[in-house]
Amino acid sequence: MLDATAKAFFHTLAQLQLLKRLASRYGMSEGGFARRFIAGESVDEAVAAVRPIAGKGMLLTLDYLGESVATAEEADAATRAYLRIIETIVRSGNERNISLKLTQLGLDVDRATAVDNLRRILEPASEHGFFVRIDMENSPYTDMTLQIFETLWAQGYRNIGVVLQSMLMRTPADLARVNEIGARVRLVKGAYLEPKTVAFQKKSEVDDAYVRLMKELLDHGNYPAIATHDPAMIAATKAHATEKGYAKDRFEFQMLFGIRRDLQAALVKDGYRVRLYVPFGHQWFPYFMRRLGERPANVAFALKGIFREE
Ligand code: FDA
Numbered sequence: 548m549l550d551a552t553a554k555a556f557f558h559t560l561a562q563l564q565l566l567k568r569l570a571s572r573y574g575m576s577e578g579g580f581a582r583r584f585i586a587g588e589s590v591d592e593a594v595a596a597v598r599p600i601a602g603k604g605m606l607l608t609l610d611y612l613g614e615s616v617a618t619a620e621e622a623d624a625a626t627r628a629y630l631r632i633i634e635t636i637v638r639s640g641n642e643r644n645i646s647l648k649l650t651q652l653g654l655d656v657d658r659a660t661a662v663d664n665l666r667r668i669l670e671p672a673s674e675h676g677f678f679v680r681i682d683m684e685n686s687p688y689t690d691m692t693l694q695i696f697e698t699l700w701a702q703g704y705r706n707i708g709v710v711l712q713s714m715l716m717r718t719p720a721d722l723a724r725v726n727e728i729g730a731r732v733r734l735v736k737g738a739y740l741e742p743k744t745v746a747f748q749k750k751s752e753v754d755d756a757y758v759r760l761m762k763e764l765l766d767h768g769n770y771p772a773i774a775t776h777d778p779a780m781i782a783a784t785k786a787h788a789t790e791k792g793y794a795k796d797r798f799e800f801q802m803l804f805g806i807r808r809d810l811q812a813a814l815v816k817d818g819y820r821v822r823l824y825v826p827f828g829h830q831w832f833p834y835f836m837r838r839l840g841e842r843p844a845n846v847a848f849a850l851k852g853i854f855r856e857e
Pocket of ligand 1 (some may be wrong): 594738777
């Protein structure tokens with residue numbers, strides 16, 4: 548994880564339309580630099596890309612990229628896309644697990660639109676035995692996301708889970724709330740640029756919080772997902788599980804498609820459950836920029852890709 552200044556730099560870059568146009572032109576072309584992180588632009592491409600992963604003994608969640616839609620029409624289009632994706636996954640025989648973002652379903656338009664769209668997805672998802680993870684976005688959405696999650700949980704949807712971010716100071720209280728109802732949590736460090744009023748700014752503080760939350764989840768959570776590529780966080784998780792005598796299937800590790808494939812393979816070899824978060828779709832630019840912001844070496848990799856194509 549980079550410090551807040553570097554994150555801010557990439558956040559600013561992500562707003563530049565010229566960069567977005569350039570990246571969109573080259574990134575997902577044959578051998579394009581974004582293909583390392585994005586499984587394709589169509590669901591068919593994604594389904595084909597994940598077949599070898601499932602063959603290596605890893606679990607999957609598919610994420611149709613998109614966020615911050617501004618109109619009810621765009622939110623409806625994203626919802627319809629998810630309905631088609633559910634059908635395609637069922638036909639493909641792939642694992643039935645998807646991740647989505649509430650601003651993609653219209654949370655910025657109004658809350659009722661996002662809830663209605665989420666329900667439209669949850670109906671067929673429940674019918675076909677899917678698990679639906681609601682990704683966590685930046686802190687202005689934390690309350691709304693948790694409230695919507697809890698409302699749907701209270702209405703009886705049990706095939707849903709949330710994400711909590713260790714960088715946010717509020718997270719211990721949120722974790723207690725979610726553990727209380729017995730819902731499933733994916734623990735992450737947090738990918739967004741956040742103000743110091745609500746979030747830890749130093750890596751050491753975010754990491755310490757992550758370890759505390761991980762222990763709480765392993766001890767009192769419902770099949771938690773420990774989502775990180777950080778060897779120190781992974782080692783702390785294994786150590787805690789061993790110390791407490793927890794079975795390896797009490798939790799799962801999660802990592803992003805294309806990141807630290809060495810660690811993914813090593814964990815599978817050691818008998819741990821590993822789920823890969825596999826993003827696909829045309830709206831890959833903001834997701835891609837967050838990945839660049841996490842590791843400077845990725846920038847060199849992306850630039851090399853652009854110049855190779857010129
Ligand atoms: P950290 O950033 O400290 O990195 C540790 C090490 O991992 C690095 O030294 C490097 O080796 C490797 N690494 C990390 N990022 C890399 C990259 N981009 N490229 C190459 N190597 C990299 N966030 C969020 O706010 N809401 C969400 O819903 C989710 N969902 C989510 C799902 C899953 C499955 C994962 C793995 C992550 C998320 N995240 C997320 C992202 C998360 O918050 C965080 O930004 C990244 O996982 C990076 O943090 P690490 O824990 O990997 O540690």
